[in-house]
Amino acid sequence: MTKFDEATQAIRVDDTTYDVCLDDGYSIGGPLNGGYLLAAVLRAVVDESPHEHPVSTSAQFLRAASPGPATVKIERLKSGRTATMTRATLVQDGRPFIDTLVTTATLDPAAAPEWTGEPANPMPDLSECVQLPDPKPESNMNLNAQMELRFDPPTIGWLAGEPTGRPESRAYFRMAEAQDPDPFVLALAVDALPPVVFSAGARGWAPTVELTWHLRALPAPGWLTLLGSGRLISDGWFDEDVEVWDSAGRLVAQSRQLARVGRG
């Protein structure tokens, strides 16, 4: 069991209740990463479902959860031949922190696409991409130690005061420890990039309000490619779209989140 598998473990208490222990190792500047929290919620949902894979997850982020014990409350809404639908709520100290609606189904690992688009932005070779400098210890960027990101250089230019002027963020991604990507790693991956608004000049914590992601195929081993972009920044709100492509060149996950622009 990897560190990530352990940190997202959901232990069945009864049909509607799972215990999780939220790990400070996945915090970023204080709050726990949203994708990490979704991975823990999804372990409970998949365990309770007769189906194997979380094909669609939508989540509302009500409050910033803290490290420590928490509970996933499961409400099975419908189960059919093709899919099971579940509401799952992450609860801490008796209060809901994340509310989700999840569709589970069983994907065919051998399915070939009937039709597929291409990545909108081709990535440079891995060797031409750049790592973030190690964060200052006092900045609490614990999440950064759990994963490796290699950025398409222009999209990390904001760090040196040279934002591209467009909402975008692109990187190769893998877990820091040896771990093949699976649907739970994908839940982390869709929320792993720095907010796309940083490239448009914004700074500061950009809290996710809603995030929906779809699992489109089971990922091949190796690096993932994360392509993040946005369409509109207005009235304090922005959207962030992330496509995840696997090492076999397949689109494996799609996400969109609606978030608030931070006050940097």
Added chain:
Amino acid sequence: MTKFDEATQAIRVDDTTYDVCLDDGYSIGGPLNGGYLLAAVLRAVVDESPHEHPVSTSAQFLRAASPGPATVKIERLKSGRTATMTRATLVQDGRPFIDTLVTTATLDPAAAPEWTGEPANPMPDLSECVQLPDPKPESNMNLNAQMELRFDPPTIGWLAGEPTGRPESRAYFRMAEAQDPDPFVLALAVDALPPVVFSAGARGWAPTVELTWHLRALPAPGWLTLLGSGRLISDGWFDEDVEVWDSAGRLVAQSRQLARVGRG
């Protein structure tokens, strides 16, 4: 009050219950249109919320609802200064049909975008776009009479046996009766196009499993432009992305749905 306003009216029974009467005029080949149902649910959510606009809605479609009386059950999850989060469920005959998570907030009608993308596909002039032929009465395409759609010609080629080979669907949209677009009309608009997979050669009813849409700005009066596209058709699943632009050239709504490919 327009016909649409009346057909989506939600009458308050108490803090957590609203009555609606689902109108057969919004059915399409039998089932009621998903966007229409969301509009009715959102009227209840907005009425109950201290905020004015449904900025983010994610919905799981559990079953196909029927015309007639139904109830919207409201559960307020959190209310803050910026946003209120609500779970709302459409219930008929004691069973849930659609489950939703909704974030309401109050958008500034005068907000100018800080950054905006451009439509990915420029539309031809309205005069160069085409209408669907009137449906045969026995086909029950009642929804078609409620709205006017003018299609970008290649994206409706599938109707004459000439699909483009790509998942896409693009049209101008307005209500058939005189009605300026508002957030409830947008809920209908994001699910108003023929499924994008028809252009890729698929046929038959394509049931929506999950649909999330974000209201990004309050729409100007006049025609809306609906730009629909997809990224992957695989394993019986497809995604449909719809951007809605208003007559002032502003992105007013974004949606993505995950749906099943029909057996045509």
